[in-house]
Amino acid sequence: MAKQEYLNFLDFTKGLYEKALRFLEPGSDDFSILSGAVLLTVGLEKFVKYVLYTRHPFMVLYNKIDGFEDVIKLEQGETFANCNTISFEVALERLVKLYPELSTEAKDIKYIIEKRNYLMHNFGYIEIGNLEKRIQTKIADMSEAICDKCLQKHPQEIFTKEIWNEMAMIREAYKNAEVLEIEKRIKHLKRLYSKGQSLPCEKVEISNEIVTIEFTCPICEDAADIGIKWEFDIDVDHREGTILGAWEIPYPMLIKCGCGFTMNDPEEIEIVLGDKYKELIDYCIAQKQEEPDFYDD
């Protein structure tokens, strides 16, 4: 069996995360943020490949594998360390195939990879604010999820206590700032509403496939619609490679109210719903069990 240490994927991750953190302290200038973003993204790419490679070296090889010859080489101790490896996108897809419970985190990482590619290969238009927020929160979320679901270890054990504590602290600071930002925005919208002015919210449409349920609008306190989308979640026994169960999970995707208030970022919606979020999810699931047709219109 090949020795995973040979490629040092994990050493890469640890080293790059450590360097990236120096650039990513809240309040850093744009180029520090961009430098940190690139380092952290490459670090995560190595981490995803580490998981695949540890599971089986063939999982990260770019070239088509010559089954018999390559199996013999592997048995003789070949590490394939000089071979090209797959792209980050493909590595991420493979990881989700092996660990479907990572699909939510992986979706956020896809956005980051897109921006990384854009940064490397295109001209300079980039929404740094949005990228910064996601880099600071989503890479920590994904790294933590990989440690937990794939490696069954605490992130401190993988990245060292210093690195992980700093990542977790920065993530916390950004999440808190996001909550404060939304609270501020809602106060502002309420003020406009009370003066009878129109609200500067994006126009959103609720398509026919989306089911809605009512929620008290944070602006006018009348009934607003929350659009719910159902997505599949699968539970897999990885050792046996069998699917233990599959079920649908409701995701609140957008809010639309007659007063003009809208929201279409699921994370922001989760923050706005606050304590009610779990209640709403449970309600949707219970409703669907009681009346399976209710949501299939």
Ligand SMILES: [Zn+2]
């Ligand atoms: Zn309203």
